[in-house]
Amino acid sequence: MAQQGDEYKITDTQAKFAVAVREGRKVSDVSWTPGRVLLSNRRLILAGNDGKRTIPLSKLERLGGRHDANQTVARVSNYVSFDLGEQVMLVAASDHESFERDVYRALLDQKTVMVKHPAIEGGVVQDTEWEQARVKIDENGLNAALERGAFVKFDLDDISGLDAAKRTVNGDKKPVIEVSHTDDEGTSIETHVAGDPNRMRFVESWLRKGEERSSTNVDLSSRDREVLMALYSGVSPFEIPSFLGMDVDDVEETFERLVELEVVEEVRIRREVALNSRGRNIASEAMNDQ
Numbered sequence: 001m002a003q004q005g006d007e008y009k010i011t012d013t014q015a016k017f018a019v020a021v022r023e024g025r026k027v028s029d030v031s032w033t034p035g036r037v038l039l040s041n042r043r044l045i046l047a048g049n050d051g052k053r054t055i056p057l058s059k060l061e062r063l064g065g066r067h068d069a070n071q072t073v074a075r076v077s078n079y080v081s082f083d084l085g086e087q088v089m090l091v092a093a094s095d096h097e098s099f100e101r102d103v104y105r106a107l108l109d110q111k112t113v114m115v116k117h118p119a120i121e122g123g124v125v126q127d128t129e130w131e132q133a134r135v136k137i138d139e140n141g142l143n144a145a146l147e148r149g150a151f152v153k154f155d156l157d158d159i160s161g162l163d164a165a166k167r168t169v170n171g172d173k174k175p176v177i178e179v180s181h182t183d184d185e186g187t188s189i190e191t192h193v194a195g196d197p198n199r200m201r202f203v204e205s206w207l208r209k210g211e212e213r214s215s216t217n218v219d220l221s222s223r224d225r226e227v228l229m230a231l232y233s234g235v236s237p238f239e240i241p242s243f244l245g246m247d248v249d250d251v252e253e254t255f256e257r258l259v260e261l262e263v264v265e266e267v268r269i270r271r272e273v274a275l276n277s278r279g280r281n282i283a284s285e286a287m288n289d290q
Contacts, residue, residue, distance in 0.1 A: 007042045007043075008040060010040055013093050016092050018031060020073070021067065022087055024085075030090075035048030037099070039106055043057060044091075059085075061084060062202075063080060063205055065083070078097075108135050108202055113203065115132075118190065121189045121190075131147045140157070141210060142203070142206060144193070154179060154181060157278075158181045158277045160188075160281055162204065162210075163177070164204055175200045176194045177203060179192070181277070228258070228282055228283040232283030262276070264276060
């Protein structure tokens with residue numbers, strides 16, 4: 001088992017890569033180079049026919065953002081941009097989601113942060129102390145193991161809001177991320193996370209993906225909204241047809257559409273669904289508009 005501080009491989013995959021910014025200037029004639037990408041917890045290695053380039057992760061300033069200098073780049077729907085300040089590298093891996101998650105694992109796995117959990121529960125401010133926590137990235141989001149032995153799960157599908165601020169943490173001013181999410185029982189809570197500014201930049205970037213998922217900007221019909229509001233009010237999925245006076249097949253079609261839009265998630269086949277964070281936000285807004 002690797003000791004903390006040891007270098008270890010995280011992934012080795014096929015990809016194509018390009019330089020979008022060189023010496024602080026945008027490159028206009030960006031072109032993709034096919035090759036192989038090796039990622040460890042310390043560095044990114046891009047190996048192509050024209051040689052090998054090594055990027056220490058300690059030099060990384062931020063991740064993400066589009067750098068579509070030309071149509072060659074713009075045609076690629078998904079890539080990870082590595083911003084090194086004076087240079088920006090683009091990497092389009094064969095499995096984008098898996099590679100992007102591995103990059104965050106390389107940057108954050110087993111790193112320590114300070115956590116106040118819950119800072120707010122059910123709208124009520126809690127008298128909670130800051131404590132140290134160790135971070136782990138997984139396919140659903142981010143987990144934080146607290147000193148007292150508890151675990152905080154930030155499932156990306158359950159994050160409804162994110163605010164960044166500077167606050168006093170144990171006597172020092174630190175960047176703090178205030179995460180609004182739900183626990184396993186569906187209770188709305190807010191957890192505060194603080195730490196090293198560089199580390200917090202990547203924590204925020206990863207959790208923002210959850211906030212983006214819960215965006216309420218979805219094109220829904222009036223029937224879709226009626227079904228969402230009924231679910232939000234506690235009506236069982238099986239009771240929706242009689243409650244709304246709708247045909248069972250129409251309700252099934254609505255459920256399927258809402259699953260595709262990632263507003264509800266399927267609990268089991270034939271056909272039970274449950275609102276996720278995005279759906280709760282949309283239903284809440286719809287009810288406020290009534």
